[in-house]
Amino acid sequence: MHTRSQFLSIICFATSLSCAWPTFTLVAQERGGLTQAPSVDGGLASLLPASTVAYAEFSSADVLLDHPLRTTIQQSPEFLKIWRSPDVLKARGGITLAETALGDSLENIVRKLTHGGLALGVDSQHNGIVVIARAESAEWLQDYLERLVELAKKNDGQAVETGEYRGVTAYKTKQAVVATVDEYLFVSDKKELGKLIVDRYLDKATRGLSENANFAKAMAAQPTSDATTFAWGYADVQKLREAGLAKHALNGPSDNFGAELILGGVLETLRDTPVITAAWTVEDHATQLTFSAPHTEPIDDRREYFFGPDGQGHALPLLQSDSTLASLSAYRDVSQLWLRAGDLFNEKVNDELAQADNTLTTLFSGRDFGEEILGALQPEMRLVVERTTFAEGAPIPAIRLPGFALVTQLREPEVMRGELKRIFQSLIGFLNVAGAQNGQPQLDMNMETTDSGQFITAQYVPEVDRKHNADAPIQFNFSPSLAFVNDHAILSSTIPLSKQLALQLAQPATTTTRGATTANTLLEIDIHGIQAALQDNRGQLIAQNMLEKGHSRQEAEAEIDTLLAILPLFERLAMQLGFDEQAELTIKLQIAK
């Protein structure tokens, strides 16, 4: 256990030490006669009481501080610009003064303090928080704390009370108590909790938190840790639920259709699961966060739309285009969600859905929207978002919006193709009438059949004298299209995207195969693509920044350019949500090579 690490918390902790010392409270000294460090056989968790409801442990901050990304960031021109800016220089001046007083650099202090790892626990019995750090050596820790106390006293003269408990010198301020024993630093916001930790350490307690049945189960279920795992956390959701946390969100009817559609299965899991665990791994070119929560109860019928029959609802493989920004694939039986709305949502949402149902039923030529229209679609849905490109000589909009396409499979393709075609035509006609009334450009419709499928398309017609307009209205981002490929339907905001996807779907490849993945939801975001799409709209972003933040153009440019420079440090963000015996959400951030 103690090989696992801490990282994020360590940084936060170190920051608080350096920035908030005037109020920093706790410092401890090695007690008089203790020269031999007692072993902590059960790991840092064994020092925490069984009533701990949340626990996280981290390995040495070296994992982060020595990460190649840090060097890349530090060498980037944007970082250097910020690093040398007057505000940062001012802050750095303060840090340098503190470093001088402490006799070491902040980075070294963080490294030494977290050398043997760090743990954080939240205890329900004492209603308190405890932090345990295992430093490089008892001598260093002792020296560091003495300097820190001196500095704190010099800074604002705040009273730091010194006391002793079982031969251990402890320091107390308004916010916390601190004690060190050997190379261990104990910090708690509750005095009694602090004492308990010292007791457990001195008494060589071995079980502690591991006595908690839920924790023991979570520990047993976690994958074997390896060198890349730098953080692991656990939360006793059962206890938190019993304490009334998120009671409404977990048990009451939902008031948000979109949230239910996206997260309904996660909420279902949170309602029943006893624990959640999280693991964070760091490699040179990727960092991954995985949340796991075991299913202990049968899935509620109301959320079969999310999990599928017998929990077997799986997403299809992701689709890609030439310049994909994001690709999503999910299992969601939207028809079932629509028809089960009465069980899932509150009255307000149900009223709105009933109203929408009426309107949509009218729009869809009197066919029942929930039953017949949504019911005609297979539950595997895919969405592709791409950076829009424009043909040479075509009008280019001043604001360039991404294109998107929704891909689904039809249960009765022969019947539904004609129906959807008519609806699409009506919609384009409606847009033309509404546009004409407001002097907006008009859509020109076409039909085309290729080897890959049938396309019903519409394109905005440029004004006679504005064909090569590089500042075209926002509408020119769109060339709506509906395509049919085998039993697939593609509803796309642009024709090129629908054609690319049609080519893929026409191939007998895994992209259309059920069971090719075991995930319920897959999402991939191309961060380089996002950066390019933002770059396309740099001028707009700068103008918006000037109006929204009151920045001068130079300030706005600096802020937007920093964002555009940071994004390429990362390559891809992927998320996967799976449900087998346990719900598992994995978020992976791939760092640019």
Add this chain to the structure above:
Amino acid sequence: MDRTMKLDAIDPQWAWEPWEPTAVESWDTARIAALYRRAAFCASPKDIQAAQTREPQEVVDGLFAEHPQHAQFEEESSQITSAVRASGDIQQLSTWWLHRMLLHPQPLVEKLTLFWHGHFATGAEKVQDVELMLQQNQLLREHALGDFRTMVHGIAKDPAMLIYLDSVTNRKAHANENFARELMELFCLGEGNYTEQDVQELARCFTGWEIRRKQFRFNRYQHDGEAKHVLGKQVEAGEEAIDQVLSSKHLPYFITYKLFKFFVCDEPSPPRALLEPLARQFASDNLSLRGTLRTMLGSRLLMSNWSAGRKVRSPVEMAVGMLRSLAGTTNLIELSRQLREVGQAVFFPPNVKGWDGGRAWVNSSTLVGRANLVHHIVRDENTRFAGGELSDMLRSYDATQPEKMLTWIAERFLAVPLSTQQSQTLLASLEDKPAKQASRELLSLLAALPQFHLA
């Protein structure tokens, strides 16, 4: 000059002579600030600094001259114009203009554009087209200091105006009287200076004037070619009829009257004799505005103590003025929303008459709203003063203690001094507060006082 003197007792010749410092009225920070309160949206600290080393009439001339940073500002603003145009969002227009009012190096032009926007009032909620509203705004700006005749001719064919007045079609069989009526009543002559017959005849002159595909078009087949008489003269085409209206002897008085109300004093109405020198100048300048405005803004009447506090600040003047006088910037999207709440969303005048102005800006409910508006600006995390904290900005002018802060702000922003009791109450409530908090709170507290709302 006696502050209590009534308008009809003021000698018109004396009133419009250029103001010069006297033993009683000196050219100091407060007077520079007073000039900028009227002619611009308050003076920035840099404006004050620059004006202190120049003669008063030189400073007035400077308000009319193109600023060296004009081109650079226009380039910056054009980036925002493109963004607003591209977004097609009609609400963003107000934000775009607020940015100009706040940061334009020649604020007189923006202030006059605001005046003409209220004069030729056109509401974006009806026009619903960013491009057309921008086009009209640029027309007003282009001629704000220039030729009134050209401006009126432009407005008569302006798509946004004709859409707003339901005049996109004007057929000879049924002449649309809307624009003709407003041209005489609201834009050029004022009520009582024309007859109903003039309106009907003028409307016939505009038959065939249409808006198609967002552009003006003359449809010769719909133009009434029969003889028409406007203001006692036979006219044919619409352009000729406009010139006939512009040649009316009432026009110079009507326009100078409105300018007087906007720049000099809300009430009472000025007697015709007081306006006569201005009206004469306006007519002899062939309706060029620059000379008349130069006379008015540099005049004894406007720059003397007499005019202090005789204007109620509109919400835009109050908010933009406060920020300008403190070198402030803020979230303009939020400011635009707040201004709408207190009744002055630019591009969205309440009706064709524009904003009533004067006392109409303040009542028990709007006063609370205006104080809240200031409080919102002060509280907004995006609000910065000279790029940082207000207390830091004030410190750079040696205004470190609440008392000095109050003096510094009051001298620049308030037209009427605070009473001793008011000052003491304000300072007592800031006691023991850190400078950062005290400076921002001071603005919020000042906004609750009547003086804050006067110019």
